[in-house]
Amino acid sequence: MTASLSATDLRPEPRHILGALGVPPGAPVSDRLAQLVDTALTMLDSAARPRGIIEPVSAESFADVLRGSGQNAEDPVVGWLYPRAEALALFAATLGPEVTSAVDELFALGEAPLAVSLDAAASRMADNATTALAATFTSHVVGQGAPAEDLHVLGYSPGYCGWHVSGQHALFGRLHPETIGITLGDSALMHPLKSVSGVLIAGSAATHTFETGFTYCSSCKDRSCVARMSSLGPTANLGPPAERN
Numbered sequence: 001m002t003a004s005l006s007a008t009d010l011r012p013e014p015r016h017i018l019g020a021l022g023v024p025p026g027a028p029v030s031d032r033l034a035q036l037v038d039t040a041l042t043m044l045d046s047a048a049r050p051r052g053i054i055e056p057v058s059a060e061s062f063a064d065v066l067r068g069s070g071q072n073a074e075d076p077v078v079g080w081l082y083p084r085a086e087a088l089a090l091f092a093a094t095l096g097p098e099v100t101s102a103v104d105e106l107f108a109l110g111e112a113p114l115a116v117s118l119d120a121a122a123s124r125m126a127d128n129a130t131t132a133l134a135a136t137f138t139s140h141v142v143g144q145g146a147p148a149e150d151l152h153v154l155g156y157s158p159g160y161c162g163w164h165v166s167g168q169h170a171l172f173g174r175l176h177p178e179t180i181g182i183t184l185g186d187s188a189l190m191h192p193l194k195s196v197s198g199v200l201i202a203g204s205a206a207t208h209t210f211e212t213g214f215t216y217c218s219s220c221k222d223r224s225c226v227a228r229m230s231s232l233g234p235t236a237n238l239g240p241p242a243e244r245n
Contacts, residue, residue: 002180003136005050005093005129011041012124020120040117048125049096051180052133054200056089056140062199065090065174068158068167075214076162077225078199087141087202091155092177093129094195095122122194130155130196141202150204152232157198158188161225162216171197205232 014037018029021037057065062082066072072079082088099122106115134153142148158167168188172178175197183191190197201207209229212220 001054003052003054003093003133005052005132007045007048007050007095007125010048010050010125010128010132011045012121012128014038014041016124017041017117017121020124021117036113036117037121039114040121043102043114043118044099044121044125047096047098047102048122049098050093050125050129051096052091052093052129052136053175053177053180054089054091054133054137054140055175056087056137057174057199059083059085059088061174062088062090065170065199066163066167068164068170071164071166073162073164073214073216077210077214078156078161078163078201081156081201081203081207081210082199084207085201085203086146086151086207087137087144089137089140089200089202090171090175090198091130091133091137091200092171092175092180092182092195092197093126093133094177094180094182094190094192095126095129096181096194097192100193126194126196130198134200137200137202146202151202152205152208153200153202154208154228155196155198155200157196161220162214168197171199208232 017037017040019025023029059082066079103115103119106118134155138151138153141151156163158171159165165188168184172184177197182195185191209232212226
């Protein structure tokens with residue numbers, strides 16, 4: 001099902017853009033940088049054409065999608081999260097090609113600082129699209145009779161936490177995001193670039209909680225999963241299957 005997305009609703013906050021540009025929280029911001037961020041947001045308002053799609057899937061169907069071409073790590077996080085889920089859905093969203101074109105044009109004109117600011121703003125808006133689709137799926141799951149208390153929907157994407165990026169091919173084969181203008185290259189790169197895809201997992205806070213002890217965690221430089229789990233509130237941390245046996 002297609003999902004209604006609004007550029008106004010997805011508009012990122014300046015502080016998130018500044019963070020993406022490497023400005024620590026609370027650090028002083030020059031007038032020049034503040035103006036760049038403001039201009040980038042204005043340009044994003046005009047260029048973004050967000051569209052989204054969601055398809056609820058069974059655990060059995062998602063197992064086939066996750067298997068993909070068999071290049072996943074032995075212990076992908078999503079591989080042991082999804083069997084505990086209340087519900088699952090594949091998703092994809094895009095801001096449209098106009099945003100990427102605007103960034104490229106700024107670089108061509110020698111406006112690198114503004115181009116980088118617009119690119120950072122667009123990346124954050126794409127992340128916000130995942131959050132918006134998660135909210136839409138939450139309403140769907142609750143409407144199907146699931147209790148709203150302690151229900152959390154989070155998105156997980158190929159290319160992260162042991163789910164090989166080649167998994168995009170199986171995901172696209174089931175979801176068909178080309179209906180909203182997203183295509184996939186041989187290397188699993190999405191076009192337009194400011195697009196997101198993956199699986200939405202609906203479940204309790206404990207469903208999404210794990211110890212960062214998987215085989216690939218030591219090489220991860222992001223660690224955004226820790227902050228995301230913390231935002232769900234206190235739960236009992238569970239380790240990867242191999243550590244629980």
